[in-house]
Amino acid sequence: MRDDLLRRTLIFVPQLLLVTFITFLFINMAPGDILAKYRFDPRISPASVKEIEHKFHFDEPVMVQYGYWLVRLCHGDLGYSFSREASVSSVIVERMGNTLLMSSFALIFTWFIAIPLGIFAAVKQYSWGDRILSFISYFGMSLPGFFLALLLMFGIYSLSNTSFGAAIPIGGMVSPNHDQMTFFGQIWDHILHLILPVIVLTIGALASLQRIARGNMLEELRKQYVTTARAKGLPENQVIYKHALRNAINPLITLFGFSFSELLSGAALLEIIINWPGLGSLMLEAVRSQDTFLVMGSMLMGGIMLIIGNLIADILLVIVDPRVRS
Amino acid sequence: MNMLANQRSLRKLLKHPLAVAGFFVLVFFYFIMAFAEFIAPYGFDNSKRDNSFVPPSRIHFVHDGHFSARPLIYPYSYTFNSYAERTYVEDKSKPYYLSFFAKGDKVKLWGIVPISHHLFGVANNPDNCRIYIMGADGVGRDLFTRIVYGSRVSLTIGFFGVAITFLLGFLYGGISGYYGGKLDSALMRFAECFMLIPSFFLMLALRSAFPMKLSSTQVYLLIVVIISFIEWAGLARIIRGMSLSIAKQDFVKAAKALGASDFRIIVRHILPQTLSYAIVAVTLTIPHYILGESALSLIGLGIQDPQASWGNLLSAAMNVSDIQYHPWVLIPGIFIFLSVMAFNFIGDGLRDALDPNR
Numbered sequence: 160m161r162d163d164l165l166r167r168t169l170i171f172v173p174q175l176l177l178v179t180f181i182t183f184l185f186i187n188m189a190p191g192d193i194l195a196k197y198r199f200d201p202r203i204s205p206a207s208v209k210e211i212e213h214k215f216h217f218d219e220p221v222m223v224q225y226g227y228w229l230v231r232l233c234h235g236d237l238g239y240s241f242s243r244e245a246s247v248s249s250v251i252v253e254r255m256g257n258t259l260l261m262s263s264f265a266l267i268f269t270w271f272i273a274i275p276l277g278i279f280a281a282v283k284q285y286s287w288g289d290r291i292l293s294f295i296s297y298f299g300m301s302l303p304g305f306f307l308a309l310l311l312m313f314g315i316y317s318l319s320n321t322s323f324g325a326a327i328p329i330g331g332m333v334s335p336n337h338d339q340m341t342f343f344g345q346i347w348d349h350i351l352h353l354i355l356p357v358i359v360l361t362i363g364a365l366a367s368l369q370r371i372a373r374g375n376m377l378e379e380l381r382k383q384y385v386t387t388a389r390a391k392g393l394p395e396n397q398v399i400y401k402h403a404l405r406n407a408i409n410p411l412i413t414l415f416g417f418s419f420s421e422l423l424s425g426a427a428l429l430e431i432i433i434n435w436p437g438l439g440s441l442m443l444e445a446v447r448s449q450d451t452f453l454v455m456g457s458m459l460m461g462g463i464m465l466i467i468g469n470l471i472a473d474i475l476l477v478i479v480d481p482r483v484r485s
Numbered sequence: 486m487n488m489l490a491n492q493r494s495l496r497k498l499l500k501h502p503l504a505v506a507g508f509f510v511l512v513f514f515y516f517i518m519a520f521a522e523f524i525a526p527y528g529f530d531n532s533k534r535d536n537s538f539v540p541p542s543r544i545h546f547v548h549d550g551h552f553s554a555r556p557l558i559y560p561y562s563y564t565f566n567s568y569a570e571r572t573y574v575e576d577k578s579k580p581y582y583l584s585f586f587a588k589g590d591k592v593k594l595w596g597i598v599p600i601s602h603h604l605f606g607v608a609n610n611p612d613n614c615r616i617y618i619m620g621a622d623g624v625g626r627d628l629f630t631r632i633v634y635g636s637r638v639s640l641t642i643g644f645f646g647v648a649i650t651f652l653l654g655f656l657y658g659g660i661s662g663y664y665g666g667k668l669d670s671a672l673m674r675f676a677e678c679f680m681l682i683p684s685f686f687l688m689l690a691l692r693s694a695f696p697m698k699l700s701s702t703q704v705y706l707l708i709v710v711i712i713s714f715i716e717w718a719g720l721a722r723i724i725r726g727m728s729l730s731i732a733k734q735d736f737v738k739a740a741k742a743l744g745a746s747d748f749r750i751i752v753r754h755i756l757p758q759t760l761s762y763a764i765v766a767v768t769l770t771i772p773h774y775i776l777g778e779s780a781l782s783l784i785g786l787g788i789q790d791p792q793a794s795w796g797n798l799l800s801a802a803m804n805v806s807d808i809q810y811h812p813w814v815l816i817p818g819i820f821i822f823l824s825v826m827a828f829n830f831i832g833d834g835l836r837d838a839l840d841p842n843r
Contacts, residue, residue: 174678181678185694297503297833301826303776305783305799306818312805313812329805424685431784432803442686443784446693454690461686 164473171466175459180225182458186451187221194241195449215239228455237459238452242444247456250441255460257332258437262426264353265360266419273365274411277372281407282399284377292369299366304425308359308432315355328352330434356429363425364418368411375410379403405479412476419468423461497838504834507827514824518636520594525630526606526616528590530791533615536561536625538811539573542617548580556583558607560614570810583616584608620813622801631793632817638794640824642709642778643771649713650770651763654720659751661721662728673725679718687715688777692786701792708787712777716770723766727759761839768832772825779821795821 194211197203212218215238216227231238237247280289312329319325328334332352333345340348379385380403388398427439434440438457445453498504517524542558557580561573587606594600607614615621619628661672679687691711699707731737732755740750779796781787783803788794798817802808808815 170674171681174674174681177675177678178682182690185691188694190696297826297829301772301829302822303779303818303825305780306815306822309799309802309805309808309815309818313802313808313815316805317809420680420683423683427683427685427689428780428784439685442689446689446786447697449693454693458682458686458690461683462681465681465683 164470164477167473168466168470171462175462175466176229178462179455179459183225183228183451183455184221186449186454187224189449192217192449192451228452232459237456240445240450240453240456242448242450242453247452250453251438251456251460254436254438254441255464257435258423258426258430258439259464260349261353261356261430261435261437262360262419262422264357265364265426266422268357268361269364269368269418270415272361273368274372274408276365277369278376278399278404278407280369280373281376281380289373292373296366296370299362300370302362304359304363305428305432307362308355308429311355311359312433326351327354329355332435356426356433356435359429360422360425364422368414368418371414372407372411375407376403379407409476409480412472412479414472415475416465416469416472419472420465423464494838498834501834501837503830504838507830507834510823510827511831514636514640514820514827517633518640521633521637522592522594523600523602524604525627525633526587526589526603527627527630528592529626529630529634529793531590531626531630533613533621533625535563536615536617536621537571537623539615539617539621539625540811541620541813542615543575544583545580548577553580553582557581558583558614558616560612581607581610581612581614619816620811622798622814628798628813628816631798632795632820635793635795635798635817636820638705638788638792639775639778639796639821642705643774643828646709646713646716646774647767647770649709650716650720651767653713653717655724655756655759655763656751657717658721658724658726659728659756662725662730663732663747663751663755665729665732669725669729673722676718676721679715680722684715685780688712688781689786691715692781697786698789701788704788708778708781709774711781712774715777716773720766720770723762724756724759727762728755731755731758765832765836765839768828768835772828775821775825775828 194208194217197208197211198205209218216224219227228238235248237251239245240247240250243250276292280292283289315327315329328351332349334340334348334352337345337348380399382403385398385403388402389395393402423438426437427442429435430437430439431443438460442454442457442461444450445457539561542561544556544558546553546556548557559575559577559580562576563571563573566572583605584607585605586602587608587610588601589603589606591599591601605616607616615625615627617627617629619632622628622631657672657676661669661676682690688711691714692707695707728751737750737754740754745754775795778787778794779799782794782796783800785800788797790797795817799815799821801814802818
């Protein structure tokens with residue numbers, strides 16, 4: 160089993176390299192580059208621009224440049240970000256923490272709400288509760304996250320005369336006076352800023368996960384072993400929660416890896432809309448300023464986070480499902 | 486699929502109330518899109534700078550205490566409040582009557598037929614009083630007009646995109662599943678590369694390869710290509726799975742024995758078996774394009790002003806502190822939401838209707 164996991168993770172490495180290579184080609188296809196701002200700056204002589212170009216190998220063919228990037232990557236060096244004037248790794252580490260903070264809260268809420276709701280809907284199929292949930296799910300699945308975010312921001316903003324609206328911030332990650340707060344005040348400030356993005360991300364993911372959980376559970380309940388369990392006189396609670404539920408959960412865990420990808424995508428757009436200093440807004444900034452190394456670094460981190468998500472899903476599956484272990 | 490099964494599926498589909506509702510919503514939207522030049526009261530870029538963010542026109546039936554069977558509107562005039570913000574009030578001195586087929590901007594229907602009458606508008610209008618049923622944008626263009634024209638982008642992009650995605654995904658998946666073995670795993674590992682990066686990141690990186698300033702046609706095509714580039718891999722993987730199991734069946738062996746070429750077997754025998762899945766997948770994939778275009782345009786990397794798309798119109802709502810003064814800029818989002826929901830409903834209905842087990 161361990162070998163299997165290892166093999167699957169190792170396959171990711173060449174795949175990730177291929178993606179970074181394609182990205183590298185694409186970024187270099189675009190006209191202009193990050194050094195343009197230095198070239199047009201009269202304070203910087205053309206000679207020193209040439210020097211920078213030479214130092215970062217911008218004057219060499221794309222393939223060679225990619226080679227240099229790879230070599231530096233092997234040394235754990237992601238390069239230098241010209242737009243932020245700092246090393247790419249230091250910029251990314253800070254931003255990635257912010258993105259993870261937001262998405263992990265959303266992930267936890269989604270799973271803890273969606274699965275019980277899905278099971279409830281399946282067990283009480285065609286009841287009023289199920290119908291209302293279905294309807295809400297349909298709504299939630301089609302409501303674009305960016306629109307929901309704008310609506311909520313508008314809603315909270317219009318309530319800013321009330322104490323509720325005034326308390327909830329609608330953008331950014333910290334208040335302007337964050338530095339003057341006490342330690343607990345800072346944590347409380349973070350929590351308040353998390354409310355809006357976590358609600359948006361949770362609602363977006365909740366609906367589809369609830370539908371899938373319901374579908375899986377219904378499928379399991381139709382199977383023969385459930386009939387057998389009922390026939391031998393097991394109490395309904397045990398049939399549902401001990402037999403059917405455990406089987407219904409397994410496919411969901413595989414889904415966990417994929418849902419992580421969607422979550423990161425949704426989070427990226429949301430970050431841009433609400434000014435959250437995360438990986439997504441960083442990526443947009445990097446793309447706009449054609450900061451090659453920063454784009455490459457963010458892509459790589461996005462990919463690695465996805466791989467880790469898949470890996471966690473695989474490990475969870477091993478823990479939960481004894482059939483996978485053998 | 487024979488006629489009988491088709492009819493049965495259709496009957497099942499018609500019993501799915503949400504799918505039927507979705508269908509009518511889309512028919513309505515596409516009708517408006519088709520006759521955009523006629524239905525919109527103004528040209529897509531007809532601005533009136535005095536009318537920056539004018540609120541939606543109120544339609545009255547009473548002027549000066551007298552009832553009028555013809556609906557009328559009053560123009561808005563503005564004063565500045567203590568924060569130097571414009572505040573609009575209706576100027577009730579002179580009524581402007583509305584009429585159907587009113588004379589207005591000269592536009593060309595579908596770029597060919599010149600028309601100067603629009604579905605509705607302000608009749609006999611020397612003062613250029615505007616009807617804004619959904620309010621105005623920052624330079625005084627009618628938001629409803631912009632939404633109607635914007636549908637030309639938002640509602641068509643999915644069809645072009647789906648065409649590319651499915652051509653690529655089906656052939657790739659079909660070949661991979663049919664041949665199996667080493668070729669299959671090589672092709673699949675390659676396809677997975679595109680699923681490895683969160684799609685929005687990939688979208689941004691791909692967009693970065695092209696200049697920021699492009700004509701709107703170029704941007705449109707670019708968005709189609711970018712989203713197809715991201716979408717095809719997932720589809721190819723599913724089709725590959727289906728093709729793998731279909732390739733083992735007897736009729737494929739029979740076709741082989743009869744000497745059919747591999748390409749013929751894939752295109753004529755294997756892929757048609759995946760048709761019912763494809764129909765559902767097409768319907769459920771179109772929203773991805775609508776949302777992708779909206780997302781790119783919303784953050785300023787997609788369709789650019791003066792051209793309109795629903796995402797690009799919604800970008801006016803990005804400045805939250807201002808929305809409260811003109812909340813109607815959120816309306817394009819409702820159109821995005823409704824069209825996405827309509828496609829999802831139809832897709833769901835189709836899935837139920839085409840599933841022989843239900």
